[in-house]
Amino acid sequence: MKSASKITHKATSAKRGYTVQAVVRAAAILNAFQSTSEVLDLRVIASRVGLHKATTFRLLETLVETHLIERAGKQGYRCCVQPARTKRYRIGYGSQTSLLPFTATVSDGLVVAANAANIDLFVLNNGLSPRVALQNADTFVAERVDLVVDSQINIGVAAEIAVKFSEARIPFIALDIPHPGAIYFGADNYKAGRMAGRHLARWATKNWKNGPEQIILLGVDAAGPLLNARLTGVLDGINEVSTLGHNIPTHHYDTKGGQFEATLDIMRRHIRRRKPERALVGAVNDSTALGALQAFREAGIERSCAIAGQDGSLAAREEMRRPSTRLICSVAYFPETYGERIIRLALDVLKHKPVAPAVFVQHELLTPQNVDQIYPNDTWMKSSPERI
Structure with missing residues (x-):
């Protein structure tokens, strides 16, 4: 008597004998799409199904001819049938x-x-x-x-x-x-901070003959050293470019989660007490950067500061388009x-x-000089950003 395992193996082999590999591959391509709204290029599809690009291209073009897939733009493809899903996550x-x-x-x-x-x-x-x-x-x-x-x-x-x-x-x-x-x-918080710090130092060297007389760091202490690594990077970036940061008084403030209003209150008090003349400000995000800028602006001493933000937010980009702004940069992470x-x-x-284990996003330094090149479509937006 044959064992159950052999019978099962024989039945499976018989089923596989009827399988048409071209159809299996075509089905794999259809299932590579998550939905009918997703547009993928040839490289991504080939990667998802594990086939050579030439093979994938021939199958795609066949599916286009049978109206199961349609072209989207010059290099994109869109699935015309809703992919089957065994489970809705x-x-x-x-x-x-x-x-x-x-x-x-x-x-x-x-x-x-x-x-x-x-x-x-x-x-x-x-x-x-x-x-x-x-x-x-x-x-x-x-x-x-x-x-x-x-x-x-x-x-x-x-x-x-x-x-x-x-x-x-x-x-x-x-x-x-x-x-x-x-x-x-x-x-990569430290890397982003260093980018901002280096730009602050170069700006100060070019625009302040006597250099900065104080450094202000606006952080989020609840996050511990992890988020505030941006501020560590700012200091290291300043010192990497020049000796500006050495022996200069440095003031660190917790902004209660990186919020505009909390930062505005903190900086109002700092300006009253410390009367800054040439202050470099490293901010943990753009909300705190704009809060600090508002405090200097209210006091009528905006030209006494140079501020670096983080995030590349729409409000920061709009500020950098203002003539003579003192928000001199922001590191963009492209949250969109x-x-x-x-x-x-x-x-x-x-x-x-x-x-x-870790996926880091793209970082790019935004400045008043390049903001229109990196975000050229901002001017198309119909509504102006609300105050943060």
């Missing part, structure tokens, strides 16, 4: 806050990308509160989401949040600051691209594909 997203423009841009992009990928996005607001972030983590676990994307900056609860997801066996992507056991997605990249990373994790 549910992803929990803990937004840092609704008050910061950077976070709002990331959130908007995530919602759009999740919808395009046929993903149910369950959104909660951490509200810059460690207590709320812990409560939201419990909610994600109770809701049994498939994966969590969490944006919270309180280092004191990072390990506790990570343990909750680990014990529930929920994969975890951490934005903004790393968490134990999580995949990190975000800025985060949503699609995070969803793609999440899908790779859920499909058990190999992923890097």
Whole structure:
């Protein structure tokens, strides 16, 4: 009598004998698309299905002729049939806050990308509160989401949040600051800070004969050394270019989560007490940079400062277009691209594909001289940015 295993193997072999590999490959290409709204180029499709580009191209053109795929632009393709999905994933997203423009841009992009990928996005607001972030983590676990994307900056609860997801066996992507056991997605904070610091030093050397007489650093202490690595980078960048930063009084302030109003109050008090004449300001984000600039502007001493921001936000870009602005730079992270990249990373994790432990975003120094080249479409926007 034949064993069950042999019978099963024989049946499987018989089924495989009827398989048409060209059809299997064509189906793989159709399933490479997450939705009918996704546009992919040849390189991306070939990578997703694991086929040579020439083979992929021939299959794509055949599918175009049969109206299962259509061309989108010169190099893009769009699937005309809704890809079959055995499971609709549910992803929990803990937004840092609704008050910061950077976070709002990331959130908007995530919602759009999740919808395009046929993903149910369950959104909660951490509200810059460690207590709320812990409560939201419990909610994600109770809701049994498939994966969590969490944006919270309180280092004191990072390990506790990570343990909750680990014990529930929920994969975890951490934005903004790393968490134990999580995949990190975000800025290389120290690198971004150094970029800003070097530009500050070069600007001061060119514009201030006697150099700066003080340095002001505006941070977020709740995030510990992780987010404030931007400020460490600012100092190192200043000292890398020149000796300006050595032996100059340096003032560090916590901006209560990187908010405009808190920074404005802090800088008003600093200006009254310290009466700055030539101050270099390194800010943890653009909200704090603009808050500091507003304080100098109110006091009538705007020309006594040179400020470097982080984020490359729309409000910062508009400020840099003002003649003689003292917001001399901001390091852009392009948060408008985060949503699609995070969803793609999440899908790779859920499909058990190999992923890097840290995914760093693109950094680029924005200045009044290059802002129109890097963001040429800002002038097309119909509404002006609201005050942060």
